[in-house]
Amino acid sequence: MKTDKILLDHGNGGKISHHLISDMLLPIFDNPILSQLNDSAILNIQGKSLAFSTDTFTVDPVFFPGGNIGDIAVNGTVNNLAMCGASPLYLSVGLVIEEGFSMADLEKILKTMKTAAGNASMQIVTGDTKVVPKGAADNIFINTSGIGLIPAVADIAVHKACVGDKIIVSGDIGDHGIAVLSQREGMSFESSVISDTAPLNYVVKKMLMRTKEIHVLRDPTRGGVGTALNEIADKSDVGIQIYEDKIPVKDEVARICELLGVDPLYVANEGKFLAFVREDHAEMILEAIRRDKVAKGACIIGEVVSDHPGKVVMETRIGGTRIVDMLTTDQLPRIC
Amino acid sequence: MKTDKILLDHGNGGKISHHLISDMLLPIFDNPILSQLNDSAILNIQGKSLAFSTDTFTVDPVFFPGGNIGDIAVNGTVNNLAMCGASPLYLSVGLVIEEGFSMADLEKILKTMKTAAGNASMQIVTGDTKVVPKGAADNIFINTSGIGLIPAVADIAVHKACVGDKIIVSGDIGDHGIAVLSQREGMSFESSVISDTAPLNYVVKKMLMRTKEIHVLRDPTRGGVGTALNEIADKSDVGIQIYEDKIPVKDEVARICELLGVDPLYVANEGKFLAFVREDHAEMILEAIRRDKVAKGACIIGEVVSDHPGKVVMETRIGGTRIVDMLTTDQLPRIC
Structure with a gap:
């Protein structure tokens, strides 16, 4: 899709974002590490395997049920690193702070970041602060970049899904997006849903201590589970089969999604992961990760198939099948 | 200075920025690497010494004489890394892109970034794109973070200035700030000044090949030479003596500064450095770096003294002395 101007959908993490990346960013930057489009770049520096990731957070509102921009800014990058096994x-x-932003709110956000970093055993070692005149930004935007160490046992990348792999999701989907939306001005629903923002590095470590047979990890943030599965199907050139009745969604999230006309498959998560694992290791992995509070609702939602490579197909509750495409147009900008 | 709200001056790189950092950011984040306040964090990962730096660019306008936001976004981080010898x-x-931003301008900026990264032998390996609704940001903001490798020979940090050190500046100061200002709406002067944006990593490497006796490097961006010298005097707990008649400023820059009532000592540079070097190595270093086009105007502007620790004192052209403080209030927001 060619346009002269940047559209909101260029940032939604879905199909139009991917066009911007594949049609402009990748050809210009032209770098084999970048082209892999893993959640982190995987670097080799003098024999050490490092993960390096960046993410900017523009969530609106800045405070939402279950957290604030500081939580997701730290956990977002923690999770990008963890998704490479790092x-x-x-x-x-x-x-980037807008002139006039509340100093007390800033302090609250920074304290949240410190706590979140500590919870993930990360150190905040460098920073930069810019202030722009009132109206030149909306409240506060936070970029975090992170470095992690990849253990030798990890061989995880978005192109490594294999036919037969079981697909695990670590718990209920869509909580973060609905929690943020419930705080938006003009939204007419009440909800008790809170963001799932959480660090995933310990549960990933636990998995890697049990088995090397984790082929792909992905945290389904912007664009949701539907988009993440499509990225994996595309990069691994495999078919993906999922089952609607196996996908865990809280009743309240499902109800609000229906009310808003959005599909939970495309709603952002900030503390969930998808794992593609060897079939005969899946139950053992599930059993191990369910002991961790961030993955206690983990379950198998489907598998990798040799049919329809590059496509995600869902068996619906009523027994039909439908193709799950990437997110196209989004009614939920600034969800993270 | 206590305020309830964030002020523009909290982002100017000067005195009020430093208060925000020392009174809020450092106590909350409470990390010994961060507290050093070097241009990059200096990390030890399994025996490798790495530099890690981040910077966000919000320059207005996005295109200016001598470059665009893409140049300074890459060179800014290159230079932060180089200032640790990395x-x-x-x-x-x-x-972070504002909805409606021109796709052609985005392409131009990204191509500039690719060229700038190549010029500094850096690879762009990971990224993130957010789009915010029209009015929620102004055009485009770019964060870059970078990783560099610190050679064993480098032992450079902001607290390492020694009494007797000569202070080198690599060329004319104030060009970047004046070039950007000349493009601002409502500015009534014409100028042929162009930004000095440039990568400094090669000239630093050249210095390190000649001598280990480089104690401090600093690129005087926001807040200018005056602020950078104060940071060094403070962190090294030494006095700094400079000479007004030795500080290189283009006639045109000096004239425009006078017109605008700003002091070139506080105007941002994007391709200059300050080097604190052992006295008897200074001439040899000058001779080496002047062959490099980014430092052909390098000269000695002063020295480190045992008097007035923590303070920067300038001998003026008319023979008096004045204290050069950090930048206080800034009329030049969004200069980088």
Whole structure:
């Protein structure tokens, strides 16, 4: 899709975002590490395997049920690193603050970041603060970049899904997006849903201590589970089969999604992961990760198939099948 | 200075920025690597000494004489890494784009970034793109974070200035700030000044090949030479003596500064450095770096003294002395 101007959908993490990346960013930057489009770049520096990741957070509102921009800014990068199997080590923080932003709110956000970093055993070691005149930004934007160390046992990448792999999701989907939406001005529903923001590095470590047979990890943030599965199907050139009745969604999230006309498959999560694992290791992995509170609702939602490579197909509750495409147009900008 | 709200001056790189950092950010994040306040964090990962740096660019306008936001976004992080003596390796790019931003301008900026990264031998390996609704940001903000490798020979940090050190500046100061200002709406002067944006990693490498006796490097961006010298005097707990008649400023820059009532000592540079070097190595270093086009105007502007620790004192052209404080209030927001 060619346009002269940047559209909101260029940032939604879905199909139009991917066009921007594949049609403009990748050809210009032209780098084999970048082209892999893993959640982190995988670097080799003098024999050490490091993960390096960046993410900017523009969530609106800044405070939402279950957290604030500081939680997701730290956990987001922690999780990007964890999705390569890395142990997070060092974090940078880049703030863009609108003139007039409340100093007390800033303090609250920074304290949240410190706590979140500590919870993930990360150190905040470098930073930058810019202030722009009133109206030139909306409240506060936070970039975090992180470095992690990849253990030798990890061989995880978005192109490594194999036919037969079981697909695990670590718990209920869509909580973060609905929690943020419930706080938006003009939204007419009440909800008790809170963001699932959480660090995933320990549960990933636990999995890697049990088995090397984790082929792909992905945290389904912007664009949701539907988009993440499509990225994996595309990069691994495999078919993906999922089952609607196996996908865990809280009743309240499902009800609000229906009310808003959005599909939970495309709603952002900030503390969930998808794992593609060897078939005969799946139950053992489930059993191990369910002991961890961030994955106690983990379950198998489908498998990798040799049919329809590059496509995600869902068996619906009523027994039909439908193709699950990437997110196209989004009614939920600034969800993270 | 206590305020309830964030002020523009909290982002100017000067005195009020430093208060925000020392009174809020450092106590909350409470990390010994961060507290050093070097241009990059200096990390030890399994025996490798790495530099890690982040910077967000919000320059207005996005295109200015001598470059655009893409140049300074790459060179800014390259230079932060170089100021620890590091060879830059890997770069991340985090974009926040306002809905409606020109796709052609985005392409131009990204191509500039690719060229700039190549010029500094850096690879762009990971990225993130967010789009916010029209009015929620102004055009485009770019965060870059970078990783570099610190050679064993480098032992450079902001607290390492020694009494007797000569202070080198690598060329004319104030060009970047004046070039950007000349493009601002409502500015009534014409100018042929162009930004000095440039990568400094090669010239630093050249210095390190000649001598280990480089104690401090600093690129005087926001807040200018005056603020950078104060940071060094403070962190090294030494006095700094400079000479007004030795500080290189283009006639045109000096004239425009006078017109605008700003002091070139506080105007941002994007391709200059300050080097504190052992006295008897200074001439040899000057001779070496002047062959490099980014430092052909290098000269000695002063020295480190045992008097007035923590303070920067300038001998003026008319023979008096004045204290050069950090930048206080800034009329030049969004200069980088």
